[in-house]
Amino acid sequence: MLVTIVSRIYRPEPSAASLFLGAIADELTGRGNDVVVLTARLPKRMKAPRYAETVRTFPVVRDRQGYVRGYIPYLSFDIPLAFRMLFMRRPDVVFMEPPPTTGVVVRVVCALRRIPYVYDAADVWSDAADQATNSALVIRVLRAMEGFGMRGAERLVTISQGVVTRARALGVRRKIAVTGFGADTGAFAPDPAVPVRPLFVYAGSYSPWHGAEALVDAFGIFSADHPGYTLRFIGNGSERELIEERAGAAGVADAIEFIPAMPAEELLPHLNEAVASMATLRPNTGYDYAFTTKAYSSLAAGCPVLFAGPGPTAPFLREANRHVRAGIACEYDVSQIAIAMAQLAADPSSAEERVALGRWTAEEHSLSAVARRVVDNIESAAARSEED
Template identity: 40%
Template sequence: MSSKVLLATRLYPPEVGAAAFRLQALTRGLTDAGADVSVLTTRPPRGTDDPRPAKGVKRWPVLRDSGGNVRGYVQYMSFDLPLFFRLLAARADIVVSEPPPTTGLMVALSSWLRRRRYVYYAADIWTDALAATSAPAPVVSIMRSIEGVALRKALKVIAISQGVADQTRQFSVDPSRVVVVGNGVDTETFSPDGPAAEPGYRYFVYTGTMSEWQGAEIFIDAMEEVLLRFPDVRLHFFGQGSAEAALKEKAARMADDRIRFGGVVPPAEAATWIRGAAGSLVSIVPDQGYDFAKPTKIYAAAACGTPVIYAGKGASAGMVAEGGLGYASGFSSTEVAKAMIRLLEEPDHGRAARAAWVEDNASLRTSGRHAAAEVLRAIEEGR
């Protein structure tokens, strides 16, 4: 008899995002191992309906913000509260929970009532990111308590990196119940092979989430210095996030249309823009409690062979430097501008090596299989 696994997540393809792709890879890994998988998720925003709904994916209407995202406490609750009752009605050997912590709390409560176990898939420490924003201290404190409950009550915590695993210690999680499975990207979509954008000028690209703790405004400031040397260069942003409006406002103060925002695009289109870029830009504001993170956009860029400029410090800076993925820069516009100018001046001969590094170290296919194995192992441990 096959094991029955239930995934609880507000994000799942066809929505675009690292969490959605990671859980899809987990689902494939579980299915390949013979498990029966069901996914409790949201109805995707208009314009992204999947013409071929995946088997076992059960969707529920949800409130979204003006950008079409399930982001914000009201939006979270519109998913989490119905989820609680959906979980109570569902049969499973084990449940897998994805952040935010409010979803983890619903999974923890329903699992206690149903007397079954759950696994918490920790892609990050959610409240560390929240604390790096302008969120009120009482809100951070409450959410940290909720995240602690979700982590401690899990039979197993699956972390995407050693940095995330280490951060779980602040919640008094038993280290023996935390496993690292790695993170990655779809190396079939993000690869050096395929079309590259040719807009008629050189450009840099920023893809993915634009949050306060990422500090992407550093690249807009750096562009002012870059344009003094290379007035033909442009900067393209693709994605969305809480800082998007502020970034657009800052970019609008420049004299012309040299910084452009393309919104959320399908992965294949993002890969096209990454392949054609002089460099892909990634940043994390240092000393905000998030220096341990390794953004997926680093892997996506390197998988396409494109050099990365990482502004910040910590785990990502070391990975970019040691892996030969591009340049690690201090978090200052002057240092970032120097790295951007260097990429514009020097020929790039490292595309194949970067793509090979990602295939060896950050394939989503591999991390999905590892995560699936840990979930199935948790079922046996629970028995």
Template identity: 40%
Template structure:
């Protein structure tokens, strides 16, 4: 074979992208869904994708629908989450070796936490290839909002996170608020706002569960996702206690995990509050079924903790199913819900939230389900956001299309 033919064949090879993430499908989480969507979009745009991730929690079955996962055991907490310093280290330390040993890597995509970003950044530098950081959150801001974190730890998290962003060929941000915050912290360093969304093929208005509320079963609200300090889901327990006085058959369902779940359960027990049910996380198709029959999906952000820019994915999960949202907080989520008639938003106050929940139960100001669905397809499709992200990852490659890995 001539040298020219060999070079031509090399350039014709599909680029090989590695995604390093502690969360991946079939594990049910917003991060896992984002990364699987990105893997699928990369494959559709001509790349081969390998995913360095963890073994799913015990009892979680199924296979990823995109990418070729390479799984490693990881330390999980009592709720099955990869959360906390020891859990992160149990993923990050082996990841360093895994990234060195992986063959034929042209580009790397890294998910938070910042420690994973640091490991990935070093590996990318050693292999002289570009890496992309997927900034779904600003972790150092979240650390600042948690009581009891020592000052040196807060400063270290900020330093690691911003250093990784500056070294990245691309920083993918999921909302205008996150994008603005990243820019405030590091200036312009290749960040691109690709948006965020939901799998609109799974979360749909049609399918099992759509008639559950109409068939005479008690009406219910759904909170699906993490409960922690910055989400502040306890406001819904306070509001629901008021709602039960006027609508005694109503239920409140939590499909949740996180640092605040135990405290929520204790609050409900102490008050003897009936109608509140705590359930484990379920697969997306089952979550969609539950949302279809709900009066509204619930979303909240605790004000004053620096997270007013966040747009929780649980909003889009509900609207994709044609179900409106009751949101408590202030900032970007309130603005998006009000501007696009996606449901009811209020201040982070139990009385105001209770008023929104009653309005939803009584159908006052309810948005049209077809409008909710169409808006989500046009503005919050995960596939569309992933396609933008994949294009940015591939655009970061050298002009010959390959790195040096």
């Protein structure tokens, strides 16, 4: 088959979506399919390695941190995308990554050209946007666009049953396959030769619905009895100023570091030397069903996870702890987070435990296994369309 992947972000840009889409492209080409990726031109000074798939880029507007994020950047990708899809060689199926504006473009063009498409519903964007804006009009428009894009798909794939429930609430009646989300176990692996340092790492975006500022407050309490530790934020987000303010108020500004997002191979050493990685999800945001996918990469690297918040991540970690030493899950509460940090610092995982954690993650939650399930659905969507 000829498969087109549509996404504003693609490898080698550092993001969970890039790793995920790259694994899908690898699985598709490994099965003998031709793959064309329509994506954004890479940021300056970033070079793309050669892949088996064909990657076609187009200039886009990026925010101050270099990401395609926000209304204008999205439109700068989506408007040219409509023409790119109209005049490209007709594929057998399209696999698309949100935002919802991209879903609108893909549905309209695919309807005109009678192309089936599969929608990657990793989460529900309109739920997340509810925490970023007070405009009811914006939320209604975004929810309408998101539902429109989802309802036109031949089928959808997602990471958890919680997203299925929310998609049904948007009127989606198409088949939705829960394929999960895994770690790139080729890029993330333990290194027992790397000594663990007095370091906690938060790797990923820090937006309002994450509530990562609670980690800073907890770190302030923790640091009173555990001087010499560092809390390192690797990534980007709209809450940086708030986090910096909280760090100053807690008296730990000198112990908190901010590093831009980086590719997996550069992130790995940070995870290898950290006592634990950290992840949060603010409760009562309408986003409580979300899974914090950054946990997979940390576990694959053998680095335990400290998670604070609601949703499926906490029970996942508790179940994992039955097999390996995976970390600690607690409520989204500053005092509980501080206690969990102290517990991890007092008894850090040994090199053998970290190797066992990485091995278990590779066996149970590899990104390649998830990619196989997603590609099964892509190929099935194309076959079903041909039958119709």
